[in-house]
Amino acid sequence: MQQRTEIASLGEFGLIKHLTENIKLKHSSSVLGVGDDAAILSYAENTNQKVLVTTDLLLEGIHFDLIYVPLKHLGYKSAVVNFSDIYAMNGQPKQITVSLGVSKRFSVEDLEDFYAGLELACEQYGVDIVGGDTSASLTGLCISITCIGEGIEGQIVTRAGAKENDIICVSGDLGAAYMGLQLLEREKAVFDGKSDFTPDFSGREYLLERQLKPEARKDIIETLANEGIVPTSMMDISDGLSSELIHICRQSKVGCRIYEERLPLDYQTAVMAEEFNLNVTTVALNGGEDYELLFTVPLHLHDKVSKMKGVRVIGHITNESLGLALETRDSTEIELKAQGWNSLSEDN
């Protein structure tokens, strides 16, 4: 059986020290890391350089279910979803700070697993952990991560720059993370306390990976940079394609038209949607947690982006007056609505 060390045996400061003492800083911009009142970062190498900051709060029971999410995966995902926000600005994540609220049911080994996942993600994406705060929680696990990154003035991409006639692109495929979640929820319901239960995930590995160990699209940002392309607008898809397109169109004061037949889908997503009796287009539009990039580029770059590996052109930007439209396979037009994963709505 795995060893269980009570957190109380280390105390708050002992715990932070234990979890962070072997962390090595990789970036010259990380001057001082964990262990003082604040981290010190050096971001003044050239005057075109800007600092990007993003933050995410992940709460047990709302954003994750520890019944099927291993803590190491949770650590990995918690870091990656923040990196994704920095890439979505066309920036590079450089540092994170990590605050944890933990109840007594967690052991030191549990938190070591979480940190192992965090550190793996940081290793993979070249990010330093520069601050840590650990506190008691009366209830579930509470994770707050802030990511600091750098961007170059003129190359930073917001949601507000899409122009009429720009083409709309997405990376990877959509809806798989959502189907992975449905699968995990189904197996959890079937399990329901049976000790000899083995969940059936064969042939569904991709869906599980997309849900449990998502990656941020650093590669797409690098490809765009290599091609000399700066998108006119960009976001990462965390709440679903529809919801994110609405953000871009509102903030850019434009409309859009996307095509159902152009939506990128993985085979497993389609099969699983069929099995669950779900419309796969709805899943692709509203699934959420894809962490793919949604971006727009000027029309003259159409051929260039069409040839980019892992990028699909799904439509184009229109005049604001035309609204947000999806053209279905049978050529009818549907208005795009946010049915994304809105954790504060009545339905949840």
Add this chain to the structure above:
Amino acid sequence: MQQRTEIASLGEFGLIKHLTENIKLKHSSSVLGVGDDAAILSYAENTNQKVLVTTDLLLEGIHFDLIYVPLKHLGYKSAVVNFSDIYAMNGQPKQITVSLGVSKRFSVEDLEDFYAGLELACEQYGVDIVGGDTSASLTGLCISITCIGEGIEGQIVTRAGAKENDIICVSGDLGAAYMGLQLLEREKAVFDGKSDFTPDFSGREYLLERQLKPEARKDIIETLANEGIVPTSMMDISDGLSSELIHICRQSKVGCRIYEERLPLDYQTAVMAEEFNLNVTTVALNGGEDYELLFTVPLHLHDKVSKMKGVRVIGHITNESLGLALETRDSTEIELKAQGWNSLSEDN
């Protein structure tokens, strides 16, 4: 009766927009605030400038009790405790990001109160709110704030620079916030559901203010700068003087000797400690949440700091081999131990 608007009526994005749409950015370093994947900050004005980052997680039932903490005060305090960490590096806080996890028992008006407190603190200390994230919580209120500030290379002060013979200084007075908490807890116990109960706080206003609406010592940082003094080490006192002195001595590899008779106490703290049958020195050493500054300066600055308003010299730094000593009024020596507010220890 106060109006109650359900959060669900606005939805997650509507709520963030509602709470943040009137926020004005004050600093030229705040290039883009709430509303994109990340905030954009400009920190490259001169190459001596460093970015400071600190983060704090505040959880209901652990760090605050909404029975006696008004949400506006909580917003104010949540911001101020982060500013305090930046001042403790001898820096200036410039931006914060705010993540909230809220359950359905909170209304939009509740969160408006919280934001009013946040904004008041930001106004007072000249800080911009550049990022906001609001999520559902299954249980209590969860607040995560990250503060970004600036410091100048060579003037940033860590915990690791104290030298033998340096003198040890603290700002303000100690233990009042802790006594304020004891008072609130007592009145809460007396109250215990009585609808006609009026708590008795007369003559204790200072203690309550220290607990409910603490201030960060921006003024002390300014005075030090005006006098041309850069402390050799500095921290803010959030967990109690003893605990913080232990941090400074460990990280600076030195010992210290402080004098009981030099500990700064307010009259109300002393009276209240007497009433609660508590040793006032223990309260001053271990009370916590004072948010005063603890710092060390070279011996030759003794006369200068002694004359500074709101600063008290309480002892001096010694060789590491001498340990951490408190000399009592009757000249006996006691070893300093951290009995600070350790929220993860067994006793809590």
